Amino acid sequence: MTTSRLSNWLLIAGIMTGFCAAAWQGNLASTYSKPDGFIRFHQRISPDAIFYPPYAMLESLALAHWQRGKTLVIIGGNSIMNGVGQPKDDVWSLRLQEQLGDRYVVVNLAFRGAYPTQGAALVAESLLLRGYPVIYVANTNPPAATGRAPGGASGYFYWQALYQHRLAAFPARDESIRRWLDSLPATERRQQDEERLGARLEAWFRQQSLWHHVGYRHFFTVWNFILARDFWVPHDRLPDTEPHAQPLADRFKNFLPEEMAITRGFSETMAVPGPGGSWQLEEGNRQRLGADIEASVVPLLRPHTLILLNKNAPYYLDRLSPAERARDVSVYAACAQIFRDHGIACEVAGDDFESADYIDRAHLSAEGGRKLAQLVARKLKEFPQP
């Protein structure tokens, strides 16, 4: 055998060995890899910065926080629950931990733009299946309802959890997702198929776990505008830089017409006039929300879940007409009742909040976070101990 041929054999053997070693390291990483001193998935370790934490990392984080004899409070939902608007030392979930005391451990797994049925919800479902004492807290708003587990920036968690056999059997969810996939345009369908295939491979080879572990500890490879020149920096060196809220006088200044349109949109298409100048939830919306809950919130999780319906900031609500305000109140109340009717605790968050509690239309300041923590702590203490 010539030297050249021998080196070619060695190269091929090296590629195969390298692949096996990478899969082995990926499998190891999936069992322990998680952010240090974790408070939340701040923007620089989130899909916004093209850092897509694998599902296994979420579970590792939850389990690392949990201690025997304590109830694990998993926070899911969107940027409001993530604590956007609150500096890292003032994130509302830290205040919730203080309010709840030592019998609970709180872990904030919320992501910007996530639905209450994505990411953290799947971790809660998986841990409940395995007998852990879990309470799940997430948020939504009337038009967004429960969303669906796959799709969007946080949808990949569902496929990964599914193929890692972390989820309960739930035919209604399977059927709803199948119908949704069938309804997608070809390009989006291909994107979902690709995400799904990646999740199948992740269950075996843990390529995502390895890549994100390397990205977190050693170096990152994808440029993004949030990190710009620091894109390659190991993400464990990237601090949570969420700023303090602006002075109250400077808030709510931008995009007033657009924000007012969004605020109106929360109830505009949801309600119809009822008798005596009242408002009631339009029947189609009532049925849609009920059907969404039935097809997306696994029955196992419902008794352990608290859903918050976040209200918009008073700055905008106060600018609605009295009829619009009444419509808003009735839509929130009706939606909360639908959640309760399906066995899910639900609270409207923001009824007694003030302008200073918000940094913009939706996100809470540190003060607002403290109020939210008080509300959630009060409700969670009413939950039966798992």
Add this chain to the structure above:
Amino acid sequence: MIFNTYWFICFSAVFFPIYWFLFLPVLRRFWLLAGCAVFHFHFAGPAGVLPIIVIGLVAYLAGLTRWRFLCAAAIALSVAALGFYKYAQFLCVDLLGRLFPGTGALLERQLHTLHPIAAPLAISFFTFEFVHYLVEVYRGREPIRRPDDFALFAVHFPSLVAGPIKRYQDYLPDLRAGLAGVTVDDVAAGAQRIALGLVKKVVLADNLTLVINFYGPGFAGLSRGQAWLFLAALAARIVLDFSGYTDMAIGLSRLMGIRLPENFNYPYLAVSLQDFWQRWHISLTSWIRDYVYIPLGGNRHGLLRRLANGLFVFALCGLWHGPAWHFVLWGLWHGVGLVINFSYVTLLGPVGRALAGVFTRLPVLGWALTLLYVAFGWLMFFYEPAQAWAMAVKLFAFHGP
């Protein structure tokens, strides 16, 4: 990008090991054919596959008869299909619509009822390969007899999406050699080439794409230095992206023992525009030379005809990249550059000869000028003419940030 999808990774994990362990060439042949069919169907879908099957079948049968009339008719069909799927909208709306608004609007309405949403995958590459085949048969070369040979030539999956554009007289012997046996040297060379392509495409070009997409809309607000860096990123991105893809295509084919033609040869080291086009997208350049430029008369009928031919083929080359005016403009930019490149010595007399002497003695000067010329061309390639012009003005403006 198809080669770094999970689907393609799974496809490769099944396809290549079986290909290697099928020792009989006939079995390998059918496995390769099946692989090409699955690949094409997956990425093109039924609506993308059917037109290619029809045009391919016509090209194959026409070639088989060796009747020149039929070959010419099949060439016309291939070109018409390309025109219909890729350029009908452009011709009706952007060309006819501007000249004759009434007719353009009428044609556009008709088009919407007939036209599919997207052209079949890689129809430009298919058309160029079919036209090449039919022209060669028309000129008297032996046609491909075996339908499976023709099918493999047409849908050889590594080169399906972004070339290189193959020549059947080179491809078929390489195909037979690959089917007869794959050596470890082939596999090792293929793997190295794929790795090189992946680094160029995924690590470098894709990151540059993100940078360009982010800073592009705010180009007017960049400082002069940043604007020049942006231009450099634009130029680097396209060569890394395209040559990276070609590296992967060549590497994947080599894993089967089949060699594909090279498509790039360090184009940014070119010392003249003529040199650049002998190094950039070589398979397209040679195709246009052989099947458009030379039949039009090439260099044979005096300087003026040569220059006109050059401008025409480069406008066509630009249009091949996409149905939009800025691609035509990019082609003409290069056409004009080549006209100058070819003619300045003759037209400028002693001054031209002196200039040529300077370029010979200082090749770095030719290299810098060529690189600058090509880089400015990329502004036209990627942006609408008005925006490209504004960007170019900013790069050379003597005032401003």
